[in-house]
Amino acid sequence: MLLNIKDLHVSIGDKEIIKGFNLSVNKGEVHAIMGPNGTGKSTLAAAITGREGYEITKGEIFFKDELINEWEPDKRANEGVFLSFQYPIEIPGVSMTNFMRTALNAKREYMGQPPMSAGEFLKRMEEKKKLVDIQSKLTNRSVNEGFSGGEKKKNEIFQMAMLEPSLAILDETDSGLDIDALKVVAKGVNQLKSEDNAFVIITHYQRLLDYIVPDFVHVMYDGRIVKSGGKGLAIELENSGYEWIKEQFGA
Amino acid sequence: MTDESKEKDVLQEVTSGEYKYGFFTDIEADQAPKGLSEDIIRFISAKKEEPEWLLEFRLKAYRHWLTIEEPDWALLKHPPIDYQDIIYYSAPKKKKELSSLDEVDPELLDTFNKLGISLEEQKHLAGVAVDAVVDSVSVKTTFQETLKKHDIIFSSFSEAVQEHPDLVKKYLGSVVPYTDNYFAALNSAVFTDGSFCFIPKGVRCPIELSTYFRINAANTGQFERTLIVAEEGGYVSYLEGCTAPMRDENQLHAAIVELIALDNAEIKYSTVQNWYPGDKNGKGGIYNFVTKRGLCKGNSSKISWTQVETGSAITWKYPSCILLGDNSVGEFYSVAVTNNFQQADTGTKMMHLGKNTKSTIISKGISAGHSNNSYRGMVRVGKRAENARNFSQCDSLLLGDKCGAHTFPYIKTNNPTAIVEHEATTSKISEDQLFYCQQRGIDMEKSIGLIVNGYAKEVLNKLPMEFAVEAQKLLAITLEGSVG
Ligand SMILES: Nc1ncnc2c1ncn2[C@@H]1O[C@H](COP(=O)(O)OP(=O)(O)O)[C@@H](O)[C@H]1O
Ligand SMILES: [Mg+2]
Numbered sequence A: 001m002l003l004n005i006k007d008l009h010v011s012i013g014d015k016e017i018i019k020g021f022n023l024s025v026n027k028g029e030v031h032a033i034m035g036p037n038g039t040g041k042s043t044l045a046a047a048i049t050g051r052e053g054y055e056i057t058k059g060e061i062f063f064k065d066e067l068i069n070e071w072e073p074d075k076r077a078n079e080g081v082f083l084s085f086q087y088p089i090e091i092p093g094v095s096m097t098n099f100m101r102t103a104l105n106a107k108r109e110y111m112g113q114p115p116m117s118a119g120e121f122l123k124r125m126e127e128k129k130k131l132v133d134i135q136s137k138l139t140n141r142s143v144n145e146g147f148s149g150g151e152k153k154k155n156e157i158f159q160m161a162m163l164e165p166s167l168a169i170l171d172e173t174d175s176g177l178d179i180d181a182l183k184v185v186a187k188g189v190n191q192l193k194s195e196d197n198a199f200v201i202i203t204h205y206q207r208l209l210d211y212i213v214p215d216f217v218h219v220m221y222d223g224r225i226v227k228s229g230g231k232g233l234a235i236e237l238e239n240s241g242y243e244w245i246k247e248q249f250g251a
Numbered sequence B: 001m002t003d004e005s006k007e008k009d010v011l012q013e014v015t016s017g018e019y020k021y022g023f024f025t026d027i028e029a030d031q032a033p034k035g036l037s038e039d040i041i042r043f044i045s046a047k048k049e050e051p052e053w054l055l056e057f058r059l060k061a062y063r064h065w066l067t068i069e070e071p072d073w074a075l076l077k078h079p080p081i082d083y084q085d086i087i088y089y090s091a092p093k094k095k096k097e098l099s100s101l102d103e104v105d106p107e108l109l110d111t112f113n114k115l116g117i118s119l120e121e122q123k124h125l126a127g128v129a130v131d132a133v134v135d136s137v138s139v140k141t142t143f144q145e146t147l148k149k150h151d152i153i154f155s156s157f158s159e160a161v162q163e164h165p166d167l168v169k170k171y172l173g174s175v176v177p178y179t180d181n182y183f184a185a186l187n188s189a190v191f192t193d194g195s196f197c198f199i200p201k202g203v204r205c206p207i208e209l210s211t212y213f214r215i216n217a218a219n220t221g222q223f224e225r226t227l228i229v230a231e232e233g234g235y236v237s238y239l240e241g242c243t244a245p246m247r248d249e250n251q252l253h254a255a256i257v258e259l260i261a262l263d264n265a266e267i268k269y270s271t272v273q274n275w276y277p278g279d280k281n282g283k284g285g286i287y288n289f290v291t292k293r294g295l296c297k298g299n300s301s302k303i304s305w306t307q308v309e310t311g312s313a314i315t316w317k318y319p320s321c322i323l324l325g326d327n328s329v330g331e332f333y334s335v336a337v338t339n340n341f342q343q344a345d346t347g348t349k350m351m352h353l354g355k356n357t358k359s360t361i362i363s364k365g366i367s368a369g370h371s372n373n374s375y376r377g378m379v380r381v382g383k384r385a386e387n388a389r390n391f392s393q394c395d396s397l398l399l400g401d402k403c404g405a406h407t408f409p410y411i412k413t414n415n416p417t418a419i420v421e422h423e424a425t426t427s428k429i430s431e432d433q434l435f436y437c438q439q440r441g442i443d444m445e446k447s448i449g450l451i452v453n454g455y456a457k458e459v460l461n462k463l464p465m466e467f468a469v470e471a472q473k474l475l476a477i478t479l480e481g482s483v484g
Helices: A041-049 A073-079 A096-110 A118-131 A136-140 A149-163 A179-192 A231-240 A243-249 B003-021 B038-047 B052-067 B106-115 B119-126 B136-149 B157-163 B165-171 B182-190 B209-215 B431-439 B444-455 B465-478
Strands: A003-012 A015-025 A030-034 A054-063 A081-084 A091-095 A167-171 A198-202 A216-221 A224-229 B153-156 B193-199 B224-230 B235-241 B256-261 B266-273 B287-296 B302-309 B314-317 B320-323 B329-338 B343-352 B358-367 B372-381 B389-398 B404-413 B419-428
Touching: A003 A041, A015 A041, A015 A054, A015 A198, A015 A224, A030 A231, A041 A054, A041 A073, A041 A081, A041 A167, A041 A198, A073 A081, A073 A096, A073 B431, A081 A149, A091 A096, A091 B431, A091 B444, A096 A118, A096 A136, A096 A149, A096 B444, A118 A136, A118 A149, A118 A179, A149 A179, A167 A179, A216 A231, A216 A243, A224 A231, A224 A243, B038 B052, B038 B182, B052 B165, B052 B182, B136 B153, B153 B157, B157 B165, B157 B193, B157 B224, B165 B193, B165 B224, B182 B256, B182 B287, B193 B235, B209 B235, B224 B235, B224 B266, B256 B266, B256 B302, B266 B287, B266 B465, B287 B302, B287 B329, B302 B314, B302 B343, B302 B465, B320 B329, B320 B358, B329 B343, B329 B372, B329 B465, B343 B358, B358 B372, B358 B404, B358 B444, B372 B389, B372 B419, B389 B404, B389 B444, B404 B419, B431 B444, B444 B465
Parallel strands: A030 A198, A030 A216, A081 A167, A167 A198, B193 B224, B224 B256, B235 B266, B256 B287, B266 B302, B287 B314, B287 B320, B302 B329, B314 B343, B320 B343, B329 B358, B343 B372, B358 B389, B372 B404, B389 B419
Antiparallel strands: A003 A015, A003 A054, A216 A224, B153 B193
16 A cells, blocks of 8 residues: 555644544555545645644554654655645745756665766656646746746646656646646646556546546545545536535534 | 263164064064064064065054954944954964874864865865875966966965065055054054965956965965955956865954956955854854955956855955946845854945946845844945946845844935945745755755755855855855754
């Protein structure tokens, strides 16, 4: 099993946001997590990736059968956990090229490998840029600085392609994208998808799921999964909205 | 001659001798006794076999110094400095040579490695005997030959006093008079050595004088004096300091740097200052009170200051430009990092006197720990300075909430055609940025380094290439352990 979350409780300050969350993800699977705003989807992503301030008060997160509750974020990343941020961050003065090279070599160092040569690195950049249809000028700019909303999201997928994680969590990567950009994101995911990795796709809309077919769909509400099913569940949600969930599971 | 008058003569001889060389006439002594007096100054001057005019210069400076007080306007705190507890002259001592790197402080070696300094160079910097092949002396000679071919003078200050007294006399104190400030007066009275560089008309110095310093990291002492003159159309890029950590038993450092650019000349002066900052609790560390000023004397001349300040317990320095020539240009690019209990009060003065003069100020302050970091800048536009332009950008970055950042911009314009723009920002290193980097596998310290270097990029880009990379690493190292 790649990811196994058991009875997870997460608090921000005194406020409990994740309230008994369970999920297991195997290699080769695509899971979609859907649910209304404020339900705790991003909080879940933050807890899995080890963000400070997101306190696990109860429960366990296992990644590749290891308990990672206490791991630093960079260790989780280097072990293969990737998050496509809902709101990508700008880092002025740091070029995308430098950023990616630092990240890639950090991972290699972690794996006990020597740094990648400049030539090899640039080749890989070119290859992956094509994959997500990113223009060269973007990689010369500072990280996410002056990028449009769509470019920022594509840039997340580009980074994913560069780092080749074994578990990728996409937090609303499809929000605010036009159909072309959406296809690019889907293409990136589908090309990377293999028997050895898995995807957790957090989304509001089922339209992304037309291009990335999920094996499982989970409905999240108020900090936990309230319903799981196959692709059909996503379509059901699209048609009926989230109101019925609120009625059925609301406090 | 009577016995009595004979006695008188002898007495006179003895006393005047005393007057000349000090109460201890032992000119052979390796070091002056503690304290400062006219005698000590005469001793220094005699030791260095200086011409009379230079002794006079020193004495005038000293007498002036006695009449003034240490400035207290900077945002700096330190216990009073006892100027009588300092030894103002020691003969240049050969450092004890070590036989291998094994004898060097491992902490120092660790830092060298983090900076990516080559093994051979590490040996040199740490004072380990080096192989004949990379012997610094031979490389130094090659440099001197190149310089000679172009009629460039580049020597220690003492040597210049002996070899080129007219040039030294003409320019010494012409940009920073000894009356300028307390520390300038002190330096003028007691400076022991430094560097002199003269670029003749129409000559572009073919080598970065930084390269020279890499090999010849000179130990010039605590009262250093630098004088650089570029004649019409001359160009030189000069780098002072070193990214390698520098320790010194002398706590007080008060240097003077004077730059003079004639018509169409350009001087690019870069500094990497990494003196010992004291320990984590603020004990020890160098007090660095520096006066640096450039005079754009000629039309269309240009002087730029680039500085990366990471060291010293206290930094007090304001590299400035006097834009006297029409169309002259002054630039100041600065990154000042303070951590633990370091204090920095640094900035620049741009004095626009000529027409169409232009100045640019980019200052990036980074504070961490319990440190305090102030930018103090002045832009003055004189009556004659038609169409003067200044742009200033002063940014402060805070790491943590126990440090301070302060900005003191002073602007004074006496010409209505002047355009002076000032922008200032203060920001905190964002937790979002840190997490974003960490999520990509970059550890906390490297992430801080990356973000800080991004923030300081505009300035780092101005450094000579070979130093830019090291300076980047230096910033990261300086901030190690400052967050988290
Ligand atoms: N940094 C924070 N501090 C306090 N509350 C937060 C913080 N981040 C999120 N929350 C709260 O946690 C809840 C879940 O938010 P979030 O995980 O972003 O939901 P979703 O991604 O499902 O829209 C919301 O009520 C939100 O207000
Ligand atoms: Mg969210």
